[in-house]
Amino acid sequence: MRVLSSREFDSESVQEFFESKSKKRGLFKREPLENVIHFPLIWRPFRYVHWLDEEGEGVGISLIDEELSSSVVLNEDEQILLWRPRYANLETHECKKSKPADSDVTVDDDSVQKIVDALVKRRNDAQDALEELTPEGRGADPQTALALVIPRTPSRQRKREKIADEIRYHHGILAGTSLVSDVAQEAKVQRGEIRDRVYVGTYLAEFRTHKTDDIRLGAMETPGASSLRSAWSLGRALTRLCELSDASRKLIEETISKS
Numbered sequence: 001m002r003v004l005s006s007r008e009f010d011s012e013s014v015q016e017f018f019e020s021k022s023k024k025r026g027l028f029k030r031e032p033l034e035n036v037i038h039f040p041l042i043w044r045p046f047r048y049v050h051w052l053d054e055e056g057e058g059v060g061i062s063l064i065d066e067e068l069s070s071s072v073v074l075n076e077d078e079q080i081l082l083w084r085p086r087y088a089n090l091e092t093h094e095c096k097k098s099k100p101a102d103s104d105v106t107v108d109d110d111s112v113q114k115i116v117d118a119l120v121k122r123r124n125d126a127q128d129a130l131e132e133l134t135p136e137g138r139g140a141d142p143q144t145a146l147a148l149v150i151p152r153t154p155s156r157q158r159k160r161e162k163i164a165d166e167i168r169y170h171h172g173i174l175a176g177t178s179l180v181s182d183v184a185q186e187a188k189v190q191r192g193e194i195r196d197r198v199y200v201g202t203y204l205a206e207f208r209t210h211k212t213d214d215i216r217l218g219a220m221e222t223p224g225a226s227s228l229r230s231a232w233s234l235g236r237a238l239t240r241l242c243e244l245s246d247a248s249r250k251l252i253e254e255t256i257s258k259s
Contacts, residue, residue: 003043005091009231012038014220016204016226019216032217034207040259042109043095043199046084049116051183060085060183065238066197067255069115072247076122081237081244083180084200085252087241092198100258109194116192118192119177123189126173133167198208202235204256217252218243 015036023033045066051059065082068074074082178185181192201222206215218230219235219242242249 001043001090001094002200003095003201004087004223006094006201007189008227009228013228014203014209017232018218021232022207034123034209036206037206038256039203039205039257042204042255042259044202045197046087046200047197048088048110048195050193050195051189052191052193053188059187059189060181062180062182063087063198064112064115068241068251070111071251074243074245076183078241079118080180081241082115085180085182087200088182090223112194116194119181120189120236122173123177123181126170126177130167131171133163154228156253182187182194198227202238207257217249
């Protein structure tokens with residue numbers, strides 16, 4: 001299987017780091033409220049997505065979490081957490097010594113494509129709305145753009161504020177979708193093409209609460225990580241998705257149990 005090249009961390013250091021992230025109480029003694037029971041390194045599948053304009057020219061590349069996007073129903077805000085634009089330009093290599101996480105999972109390309117298409121539509125809708133609200137459209141400061149549409153008179157204050165809110169909302173959507181797709185805000189995206197699969201080395205930790213035996217999940221993704229702290233930061237999207245989506249959490253727990 002082809003994997004994103006990443007730094008290797010020894011098991012003792014990984015365990016020590018995860019233990020430092022366990023919940024504690026007290027200002028000085030810091031009594032642990034949970035312990036780390038499992039932290040396997042799992043190779044999780046992602047897909048490269050190439051963004052193309054109307055002429056079929058490439059305008060950007062990102063990676064999408066294939067396992068979750070093909071197996072779990074997520075809302076638009078949760079889908080944002082599936083993307084990894086930082087990994088698009090990292091080196092890859094063949095790795096035969098590890099078992100991929102999706103070896104027992106049926107991947108549904110159609111489900112992945114639906115999420116890709118939804119991002120394109122959300123981005124294009126935001127661009128269209130901004131162009132309709134102001135000639136400056138994409139990337140314009142809300143107050144500056146607003147002055148081009150409505151004179152600054154007291155009688156129009158409420159309407160100005162409403163339009164300003166709409167501009168900020170759509171500008172936020174455009175900025176967010178541009179960030180996760182790694183595409184410039186002014187670029188026009190016609191479609192996204194799903195291409196090669198690559199695997200991401202991910203430490204998945206289970207934290208067990210002492211009193212209730214509840215399980216909390218935490219992730220560290222290793223591609224491009226210079227330290228365990230940076231790997232923890234790269235894993236925040238997956239950690240957060242497991243907090244927000246019960247279905248995602250269940251799938252990741254199943255993946256851990258098979259490791």
